[in-house]
Amino acid sequence: xxxxxxxxxxxxxVPVWPLYILGALPxxxxxxxxxxxxxxxxxxxxxxxxxxxxxxxxxxxGLAVTPLRRHLGLNLMRFRRxxxxxAFAYVFLHLLVWLVLDVQIPAQIWADIVKRPYITxxxxxxxxxxxxxxxxxxxxxxxxxxxxxxxxRLTYPAVILGAVHYVMLVKGFQIEPxxxxxxxxxxxxxxxxxxxxxxxx
Amino acid sequence: IAAGLPGRGRAQDALEPNTWEEITSYNNYYEFGxxxxxxxxxAGQLTTEPWSVRIDGLVDRPGDYAFADIMERMTVEERIYRxxxxxxxxxxxxxxxxxxxxxxxxxxxxxxxxxxxxxTVLRPEEMPGVSRPVLEWxxxxxxxxxxxxxxxxxxxxxxxxxxxxxxxxxxxxxVVPWKYGFKSIKSVVRVTLTADEPPTSWNVANPRExxxxxxxxxxxxxxxxxxxxxxxxxxxxxxxxxxTLMFNGYEEEVAQLYEGMDLAExx
Numbered sequence: 001x002x003x004x005x006x007x008x009x010x011x012x013x014v015p016v017w018p019l020y021i022l023g024a025l026p027x028x029x030x031x032x033x034x035x036x037x038x039x040x041x042x043x044x045x046x047x048x049x050x051x052x053x054x055x056x057x058x059x060x061x062g063l064a065v066t067p068l069r070r071h072l073g074l075n076l077m078r079f080r081r082x083x084x085x086x087a088f089a090y091v092f093l094h095l096l097v098w099l100v101l102d103v104q105i106p107a108q109i110w111a112d113i114v115k116r117p118y119i120t121x122x123x124x125x126x127x128x129x130x131x132x133x134x135x136x137x138x139x140x141x142x143x144x145x146x147x148x149x150x151x152x153r154l155t156y157p158a159v160i161l162g163a164v165h166y167v168m169l170v171k172g173f174q175i176e177p178x179x180x181x182x183x184x185x186x187x188x189x190x191x192x193x194x195x196x197x198x199x200x201x
Numbered sequence: 202i203a204a205g206l207p208g209r210g211r212a213q214d215a216l217e218p219n220t221w222e223e224i225t226s227y228n229n230y231y232e233f234g235x236x237x238x239x240x241x242x243x244a245g246q247l248t249t250e251p252w253s254v255r256i257d258g259l260v261d262r263p264g265d266y267a268f269a270d271i272m273e274r275m276t277v278e279e280r281i282y283r284x285x286x287x288x289x290x291x292x293x294x295x296x297x298x299x300x301x302x303x304x305x306x307x308x309x310x311x312x313x314x315x316x317x318x319x320x321t322v323l324r325p326e327e328m329p330g331v332s333r334p335v336l337e338w339x340x341x342x343x344x345x346x347x348x349x350x351x352x353x354x355x356x357x358x359x360x361x362x363x364x365x366x367x368x369x370x371x372x373x374x375x376v377v378p379w380k381y382g383f384k385s386i387k388s389v390v391r392v393t394l395t396a397d398e399p400p401t402s403w404n405v406a407n408p409r410e411x412x413x414x415x416x417x418x419x420x421x422x423x424x425x426x427x428x429x430x431x432x433x434x435x436x437x438x439x440x441x442x443x444x445t446l447m448f449n450g451y452e453e454e455v456a457q458l459y460e461g462m463d464l465a466e467x468x
Contacts, residue, residue, distance in 0.1 A: 034438045040226060040227060040237060041222070041223040041226055041227045041434050042227055042290060042432070043437060043438045044432065044438060044440065045290075046237075101438060101439065104441065104442050105430070108429070108430075111427070112427070117425075118425055169425070170235075171235075171288075172231065172235070172335035172336050172407075173333075173334050173336075173406075174235055174333075174335060175333060
């Protein structure tokens with residue numbers, strides 16, 4: 001048994017449900033910090049940013065599952081659904097903070113969505129995730145059959161749009177959002193299966 | 202001086218300054234990093250003594266003016282101003298400073314001068330942010346000469362009666378209260394009187410988003426967000442937005458500077 005096999009065997013005994021509990025902690029922690037001054041003197045933007053970045057991080061983790069299995073033999077497939085649902089929850093909270101605490105004015109929310117490209121892109125990413133979270137249960141998987149896999153390829157454009165949203169919203173030339181976008185594109189590239197005849201050429 | 206500015210006293214009375222903590226912990230000073238807390242964390246390493254300002258260009262007495270000598274000849278007073286960031290947040294700041302016009306007179310402005318260019322100190326060994334190409338360094342700004350000579354335009358050297366902290370632009374920084382905050386350039390080392398409009402950092406970085414004038418104007422949006430409202434710092438997680446005022450509330454004092462100009466065009 002290789003070390004990876006041993007890790008995989010160990011992981012099979014780890015239940016998935018604690019991931020949801022663990023995943024609920026960061027937003028609660030940020031909310032607590034926001035209420036008690038821990039996010040600085042302008043907690044609204046800080047909370048919005050923390051939630052958005054957290055969503056991107058979990059999406060990156062979700063995208064890493066397949067390459068890790070394919071290239072290292074590490075099997076985290078059982079946890080992927082939880083990662084996707086958590087990522088959606090974070091994006092939803094991020095959106096909620098933007099709507100309720102940040103913009104506040106309903107007429108301006110709609111104007112922003114149609115007029116500001118970075119918000120349009122962010123909203124598109126969110127919209128793409130809605131059918132994914134709605135079909136993240138065993139019944140939907142059975143009901144959709146092979147169509148489920150095709151539908152869930154929407155993850156890729158959703159994650160790319162999420163990272164582009166981050167790149168577009170910063171002022172000046174900043175590295176961090178580009179690192180997310182680069183990392184995401186690299187992870188997506190790792191999933192591309194090179195046809196056999198090209199591989200031997 | 203205040204007698205010549207009927208609107209100012211009135212506007213000042215209504216303003217409740219933000220706390221020292223708020224003003225000194227939430228800053229944009231990209232030479233120390235792009236995070237709002239970066240300047241407070243890293244600006245302490247900036248050496249501000251000795252300090253001198255080179256005043257040159259179209260002036261009678263160009264040269265390096267030592268900060269102490271400038272201070273000796275200037276009249277420092279308190280000015281409580283609204284401060285509106287282009288990012289749609291705002292504060293009220295009790296500055297201590299002197300009118301820029303007085304400092305320009307030290308060097309004697311020549312006939313042909315029409316603009317004033319400003320430059321921030323650039324010290325890579327003390328400024329961790331400048332290793333990243335967020336903007337072109339050093340940071341530069343500019344004003345039209347009549348804007349620079351306007352009595353509301355000051356060089357701030359203090360905050361709440363104390364020397365201005367490094368993260369707020371020590372030892373002296375420009376404050377132009379009717380323009381977005383980035384116009385109020387920090388830690389000034391050079392002031393040049395010119396005949397032509399000087400380059401300004403944010404305009405060079407993104408001319409579509411940041412104009413030379415950058416007057417606070419609720420009717421002209423930033424391409425990426427609305428400028429119609431702002432959030433005052435210090436309101437916590439449930440702070441309400443409030444409407445942004447034309448020229449940041451200094452319309453009565455400065456609107457005549459822009460008479461006949463299309464403010465959407467000259468944003």
